[in-house]
Amino acid sequence: MDTTTALFYFFSFVLLFAGFRVITAKSPVAAALNLVLAFFNASCIWMLLQAEFLAISLVLVYVGAVMVLFLFVVMMLDINVDSLRQGFWKHFPLAAGIGVLIALEMAFVLVRGFDLPTAKAFPPEVAKVANAKALGIELYTHYLFPVQIAAAILLVGMIAAIALTLRKRKDSQYQNPSEQVRVTKAERLRIVKVAPQVETPVAEEAASTQAGGQA
Structure with missing residues (x-):
């Protein structure tokens, strides 16, 4: 061995x-x-x-x-x-029967695949290259049309998934990058002068002390 x-x-x-x-x-x-x-x-x-x-x-x-x-x-x-x-x-028992059936089907396919006289011979240009390169040659020469169909189906699935996940929601916040880039300095910071509505604690304490002294 x-x-x-x-x-x-x-x-x-x-x-x-x-x-x-x-x-x-x-x-x-x-x-x-x-x-x-x-x-x-x-x-x-x-x-x-x-x-x-x-x-x-x-x-x-x-x-x-x-x-x-x-x-x-x-x-x-x-x-x-x-x-x-x-x-x-x-x-x-049902699962075991299905497993045995799958094993027999796989064995039948593998035995027929190992039948070298009836197996499809590779072209001369494919037999001299590495395994990955030979697979690429087969995919993009003899099976180019099915590969393009599979790629289009995957692209449609990706676009559908993105469209489903990017729908507008009320509970999510969205930011527009183009609006953030076009913002000016005056729009970023705005200073507003607001008149005080409540006196400061220092002024209140001084007023109460003055009132106590007059009493």
Whole structure:
């Protein structure tokens, strides 16, 4: 057994153990941390398969962004774990059957994908470059139109999210930067002379002392 095979079995064992702990951990925080461990080991397996782009994307997107958000939400919310675990064994047979069906479908797809004689051969210019560059060549040559459609859909989603969050609210204060820039010195500070309406304590004390002396 060479080093690559040994590392593959090690990362696979840790990945399976972390995935099992995700569904069996009593604490949601522990389940999220085990999911982070599973993502890390999956990225290591992809690195062994020379899929550098997928490995880096998994770490940056899921571990660096999505799971951090999950951890913040789980820690901030007061989740009642006992109520979530009610009826676990009641629905376990259905969940196990669906899991076995998904595993068989994945095995069928992977076995057909490893069939090298029927696999699509890469063009000569793609086979000589790195993995990330080859993926970029494929995306922006043969799949340019679907990439543009996906980019347009994401742009529409971003604009919709911004439009929903920037609606005017009565309880929020809004500042116009253009008006702040155009303001003059006279508008920033205005001195107003106001006549006193109440006498100062010193004057009142002096008046009371003078009245007492006359008495």
